[in-house]
Amino acid sequence: xxxxxxxxxxxxxxxxxxxxxxxxxxxxxxxxxxxxxxxxxxxxxxxxxxxxxxxxxxxxxxxxxxxxxxxxxxxxxxxxxxxxxxxxxxxxxxxxxxxxxxxxxxxxxxxxxxx
Amino acid sequence: xxxxxxxxxxxxxxxxxxxxxxxxxxxxxxxxxxxxxxxxxxxxxxxxxxxxxxxxxxxxxxxxxxxxxxxxxxxxxxxxxxxxxxxxxxxxxxxxxxxxxxxxxxxxxxxx
Numbered sequence: 001x002x003x004x005x006x007x008x009x010x011x012x013x014x015x016x017x018x019x020x021x022x023x024x025x026x027x028x029x030x031x032x033x034x035x036x037x038x039x040x041x042x043x044x045x046x047x048x049x050x051x052x053x054x055x056x057x058x059x060x061x062x063x064x065x066x067x068x069x070x071x072x073x074x075x076x077x078x079x080x081x082x083x084x085x086x087x088x089x090x091x092x093x094x095x096x097x098x099x100x101x102x103x104x105x106x107x108x109x110x111x112x113x114x115x
Numbered sequence: 116x117x118x119x120x121x122x123x124x125x126x127x128x129x130x131x132x133x134x135x136x137x138x139x140x141x142x143x144x145x146x147x148x149x150x151x152x153x154x155x156x157x158x159x160x161x162x163x164x165x166x167x168x169x170x171x172x173x174x175x176x177x178x179x180x181x182x183x184x185x186x187x188x189x190x191x192x193x194x195x196x197x198x199x200x201x202x203x204x205x206x207x208x209x210x211x212x213x214x215x216x217x218x219x220x221x222x223x224x225x226x227x
Contacts, residue, residue, distance in 0.1 A: 035216070045205060045218040091157065100165050101146040101212040102173065107157035 002027045004094050006106035013082050014114050021077045021109045023092030029053075031097035034068065034075045039108070040088040048090075051075065082113045118142075121206050121219035128196050128226055136191045136222045138206030146209040147189040148216070149173075149181065151202040158205065164189055196226045 003026040013019045025034065036048040049059060051068050059066045063080045079086050092106045119140040128134045138147065149161040160173030162181040170181050178200060180192045189208075193200055206219040 033212075037218075043203070044220050045207075047215045047217065050215050095212065097212070099212070100163065100171070101209050101216075102148070102160055102163055103150075103158075103207075103216055104160075105150075105158040107155070 002029075002032075002094055002096050002099070002104050004092050004104055004106035006090075006092055006109050008109045009107070010110045010112070012112045012114065015084060016081050017113075018078060018080050019082050019111065019113075021079075021090050021092075021111065023075045023077065023106060025073050025075065025092070025094045027073075027094060027096055029096040029098065033095045035093040035095070035103065036066065036075075036077050037091045037093065037105075038088045039091065045091075048077075079111075082111075084113050084115055087111060087113045119206060119208050119217055119219045121204075121222050123222060124220065126222060126224045128224070130197060130226055131195050134193045134196055134224070136193075136204055136206075136224070138189045138191070138219060140187055140189075140208040140217075142208065142210065143186055144208035144210045144217075145186070146212065147183065148207040148209075149179075149189070149191045150205045150207065151175065151200075152205060152221075153202050161191065161204075193224075196224075198226050200224065201226045 005024045032053045034051045038046040065078045067076045089108045091108045093103045122137045148163045150158040164170045164183045167186045204222045207216045209216045
């Protein structure tokens with residue numbers, strides 16, 4: 001069965017610190033997709049990134065970077081030089097090839113960035 | 116307006132009443148989903164649909180009914196609301212499996 005674990009329930013950092021949010025997944029499929037979503041205090045879910053299981057290249061987008069390691073079934077998310085606007089709940093999610101598009105979410109990590 | 120819209124944004128209903136949450140998308144995406152979000156549980160899938168007239172149960176379907184007579188609409192009905200169904204409900208759509216999923220703004224439902 002597919003499963004996503006975000007072991008960090010809450011993280012608090014001071015502005016400009018780097019922070020890494022962990023995501024570990026379980027799947028039996030060889031083809032799957034991994035996602036990160038951001039949920040700011042306003043409540044909407046904002047898509048950040050999508051990765052398929054055949055693309056292990058790390059990705060950087062501005063202050064955000066993602067480290068995908070199939071060997072450890074992890075898809076970690078790092079924010080460099082965090083800002084107050086990064087304060088949000090971050091969700092990691094998994095979709096298996098045969099699941100008709102269903103997204104299975106982790107329980108989320110609440111990040112608080114203090115000035 | 117283009118996108119995915121949910122209505123109402125907020126709803127208070129009484130136990131035992133039937134309530135329908137609406138979801139409309141303008142992209143003609145094949146896939147649509149309903150999730151509920153509760154503290155400590157993250158987002159859990161209620162129902163999903165791969166195309167018009169095709170729906171299937173997710174992780175927590177009990178007490179809910181869906182229909183999809185048109186590609187763009189995917190209403191979620193609580194047949195007899197219970198307090199345990201107090202939650203924030205999100206609708207989502209996707210053009211194909213594995214693509215980015217776009218979520219609506221959510222409906223905050225309170226059952227009293």
